[in-house]
Structures are given as C-alpha cells and as structure tokens.
Amino acid sequence: MAIIGSGITGLVAALHLARGGRQVTIFEAREPGYGASTRNAGYVGRTLKHGFGELMESHGLPFATQIYGELMEAFLAVKETIESENIACHYNQQGRLLLATGSAMYEAMAREFSLREKHLREPFAMVSRAEQTKEIGTGHYFGGVKIDDHAGLHPGLYHQGLLDAARAAGVTIAAHTPVLRIARDGAGFIVQTPRARVAARDVIVATNGYSGDAFPWLKRRVMPFDAYQTVSEQMNAERVRQLLPGDRTYIDWNFNVDWLRRASGDPTRIIFGGLTGGRNQDLRIMAERLHGRLMRIFPELSDLRFDHVWTGKCGGTFDLYPHIGSHEGIHFAVGYCFAGVPMGTLFGQKLARRILGRKGGESAFDRPMPSNPLYWGNPWFVPYAINWMSRGDR
Numbered sequence: 001m002a003i004i005g006s007g008i009t010g011l012v013a014a015l016h017l018a019r020g021g022r023q024v025t026i027f028e029a030r031e032p033g034y035g036a037s038t039r040n041a042g043y044v045g046r047t048l049k050h051g052f053g054e055l056m057e058s059h060g061l062p063f064a065t066q067i068y069g070e071l072m073e074a075f076l077a078v079k080e081t082i083e084s085e086n087i088a089c090h091y092n093q094q095g096r097l098l099l100a101t102g103s104a105m106y107e108a109m110a111r112e113f114s115l116r117e118k119h120l121r122e123p124f125a126m127v128s129r130a131e132q133t134k135e136i137g138t139g140h141y142f143g144g145v146k147i148d149d150h151a152g153l154h155p156g157l158y159h160q161g162l163l164d165a166a167r168a169a170g171v172t173i174a175a176h177t178p179v180l181r182i183a184r185d186g187a188g189f190i191v192q193t194p195r196a197r198v199a200a201r202d203v204i205v206a207t208n209g210y211s212g213d214a215f216p217w218l219k220r221r222v223m224p225f226d227a228y229q230t231v232s233e234q235m236n237a238e239r240v241r242q243l244l245p246g247d248r249t250y251i252d253w254n255f256n257v258d259w260l261r262r263a264s265g266d267p268t269r270i271i272f273g274g275l276t277g278g279r280n281q282d283l284r285i286m287a288e289r290l291h292g293r294l295m296r297i298f299p300e301l302s303d304l305r306f307d308h309v310w311t312g313k314c315g316g317t318f319d320l321y322p323h324i325g326s327h328e329g330i331h332f333a334v335g336y337c338f339a340g341v342p343m344g345t346l347f348g349q350k351l352a353r354r355i356l357g358r359k360g361g362e363s364a365f366d367r368p369m370p371s372n373p374l375y376w377g378n379p380w381f382v383p384y385a386i387n388w389m390s391r392g393d394r
Ligand SMILES: Cc1cc2nc3c(=O)[nH]c(=O)nc-3n(C[C@H](O)[C@H](O)[C@H](O)COP(=O)(O)OP(=O)(O)OC[C@H]3O[C@@H](n4cnc5c(N)ncnc54)[C@H](O)[C@@H]3O)c2cc1C
Pocket: 004, 005, 006, 007, 008, 009, 010, 027, 028, 029, 030, 032, 033, 034, 035, 036, 037, 038, 039, 040, 041, 042, 043, 044, 045, 177, 178, 179, 180, 206, 207, 208, 209, 210, 211, 212, 214, 226, 227, 228, 229, 273, 311, 312, 313, 314, 315, 333, 334, 336, 337, 338, 339, 340, 341, 342, 343, 344
C-alpha cells in the first residue's frame, strides 16, 4: 500500500490501513509534515466555501444537510482522533468569532446562521458591533457570529501525534523520496521514485496544494495557492488578553480571509495570517503587507514585530468543494479550501475504510471533479483566479 504525502490526510489513512492489516509506506518528497499540515492556523470548525443557504437554494435541503452533516462528522473526527491517540496538541473548544467587514455582511451572516440553526440544530450567537469589544479589542469590524463549540489546536503537535501513532502502528515513512510517476501494473501499481520502483496493490495520493506531475490528472484539478502566516514577538500576556478578550479563534467572513488568534499553548503571542493567493513570494514583503493589514484592526500595534513569517500551500478546486474519490484506480482526497485539519482527518479515515472494504467510506464529496480548459497546472493562473473569486469582498 503506497501513500503519497505525509500530511494529515496521508497519516490518518496510513494509521487506519496499518491497523486494518495492510503494509503501508508513505512516500514524502521532503521531511515528514513539510506541507500545509504543520503550517496552518489550527482552526477546527465546520467550514465550506459554499454557504448552507446557497446550497439549499441551488441543490435543495437534503443535499445541503448531507454536505453540512459531513462537515460535522469531520469536526468530530478531530476530537475523537486526539482522544483515541492521546495527542497533546492544546485542543481547545474555545469558540470561533466570525467577523463582518460591513453591515450588509453582518445581516447576511445572521440569515445564514439562522438557517443552520433551524435545519442543523447548530447554535450560534450574533455579536453586535457595540458588543464586539468584549470579544476582540477593536472597532474595525461590524460585529459577527460566535460559535461556541469550534476549536483550536497546535498544528505541529497534532501532526507530530499522528506521525507517532502511524509509526507505532507499523507505517514506514520514506522521507525525501518524491514519487515521480504512478503506473498501472496488472491489478496493482508501480510507484517510481528516484531510487526505486515499488510495487503496490493500492495507491493514495494525498498531496493537496503540493500536487505535481506524479498524478497529472489531479494536478489539472487542484490549484495550489500560497497562504501567509506570522507569529508575533512575545508581548505581555495582559496585553494579549486586552486585544483578544474572548480568546476565540477569529476570522473574517470574506472569501479571502484574514485570521487572528492567540498562539496555542502560548499566552504571549498572536498568530496573524492572510493574503492568500498573494503573488509576491518574498516573505519580508509579505510580512510588511500583513503588518499593514493587522494595523487596520489594531492601530495601536504599530510597534509590534513579527518573530516569524511563513507560507504554505492550500489546494483550491474549481467548484470550491473538497473532493474524495479515485481516478483510474488511484485514490485521492484533496481541495480542502482552508478546512484540511478536519476534512483531511475525515477523508484519511474514509480512504482507509474504502480500501479495507469497510462501511463508512462513502462521502457526499465524492463528486465529479472539474478542471478548467485554461488550467494545466501552471500557478501563474492562480492569483488571477483568487482575485476573481474574491471580487465580492471588495
Ligand atoms: C497558512 C495556512 C493556514 C491554514 N489554516 C488552516 C486552519 O486553520 N484550519 C484548517 O482546517 N486548515 C487550514 N489550512 C489548510 C490545511 O492546512 C490543509 O488543507 C491540510 O493541511 C492539507 O493536508 P494534506 O495532508 O492533505 O496535505 P499537506 O499537509 O499539504 O501535505 C502534502 C504533502 O505531499 C507531499 N508531496 C507532494 N508531492 C509529492 C510527491 N510527488 N512525492 C512525495 N510527496 C509529495 C508534500 O511534500 C507535502 O508534505 C491552512 C493552510 C495554510 C497554508
């Protein structure tokens, strides 16, 4: 059994397959966890680029309920995994505050979350602009929506826990071993690396935003886009409490989001990210731009320095849905559009169930996966696509 990619998706699939009796090797082009799974913000929620109300209108209530039901399954899968594997990763159901960047957005959020409460029984609370300073020390936003059970975790520690569990279950991790090609070989496959040709009965591709030439069909369907994140220098913990008195995970409700939270496990630093799809790869320039965006929220932080800035690749799809499926016998799960912590965990489990022939592998996200005639896997296209998709934010 060969798995390509050692992020959350690959590790969770590997863990369950190894426990199901399969001999599993993960091939990782770089060091384990090189991808987005260790670079993210650790938000654990029920997030999709398509709103519940939009899905109700376009596809009907049963479809919307099925899709959002699976988001709940993914959300719960993270907690269960952390508990069953005993992973110390600061998992905390601290709640999320979704923030409006205009009054029309605030009204739209009220409509969307009322529908979710009515049909999915997911409670929420509207936080008005006047009340928001109890949650976040700024007047920049127009209020928002608070969802109490959403969680945060430390992504590096979550990944490390999954890696340890997979190794303990007998999974082999072949680090610094890029897969160059996957070819059919009778009933199975040959996985070609620079050092060897390896026979495998089944193959999973779990490369998300790092998908490349090993599986060209997938490369044409997943757009890699860069997201940028910073961690501040240490501040007085009291100052952090004044900035983020609700201690939630904070994110705005735009298509192209800014996000902000206290660093997990560290009361003296904040994490701030955004500029997804930004064209400039120079991290110093991106840090300056992020600093400018943070100043709009907290003008009093003009003297704040970031200790680190980094980037990671997300995987976007042309229909803005995550996808799980198989093509010509090769299994894959990708396209999480910023929800890969829960969705990667769930899809890793589902891929393993499918291959082991167990129940629970079916998914509402196993749908035809579109490409675009203009897109052959060249990232020049991506900033234009993101710009087009974010036009509503402006
Ligand atoms: C800055 C940032 C913030 C984010 N914040 C959040 C968040 O708060 N919450 C959330 O849910 N999601 C978030 N995401 C998204 C989330 O991190 C990803 O969706 C998720 O980690 C994807 O996991 P994965 O296992 O599918 O892929 P990845 O973790 O990206 O792993 C893919 C791996 O495949 C390897 N690979 C690629 N090609 C090959 C090859 N040919 N051979 C061998 N190996 C190969 C890569 O080296 C990489 O290690 C964020 C992403 C970023 C970048």
